[in-house]
Amino acid sequence: MIGLVAIESVVDYRDKMVSEIVGKSRVVFDIEALELDGSAIITLWVDIFRAAKKAGVDIEYRGCSPKLMKIAEVNGVNNILPLKSLS
Numbered sequence: 767m768i769g770l771v772a773i774e775s776v777v778d779y780r781d782k783m784v785s786e787i788v789g790k791s792r793v794v795f796d797i798e799a800l801e802l803d804g805s806a807i808i809t810l811w812v813d814i815f816r817a818a819k820k821a822g823v824d825i826e827y828r829g830c831s832p833k834l835m836k837i838a839e840v841n842g843v844n845n846i847l848p849l850k851s852l853s
Contacts, residue, residue, distance in 0.1 A: 798829030
C-alpha cells in the first residue's frame with residue numbers, strides 16, 4: 767500500500783483493504799510505504815482488523831516502521847493488532 771493516510775482518506779483505504787480480504791483465509795498488508803498524517807492509521811488498522819475477524823480472515827500488517835510501531839504503542843493497540851516491524 768502506498769499513499770498518505772489522513773483522516774480524510776481512511777474510508778477510501780478501508781474500502782480498498784476490505785475488498786482485499788473478501789473470500790480469502792489470510793491476507794498480508796505491506797504498509798511500509800504508507801505516509802501518515804496524525805493517528806488516522808489506528809482507525810484504519812482497527813477497522814480492517816474487525817472486518818477480517820468478522821469474516822474469519824487472518825491478517826497481518828507487515829513493514830511497520832518504528833514510527834508506526836510507536837503510534838500503535840501510544841494508542842494501546844500494539845499488542846492487539848497483528849503488526850510486524852520492518853526488521
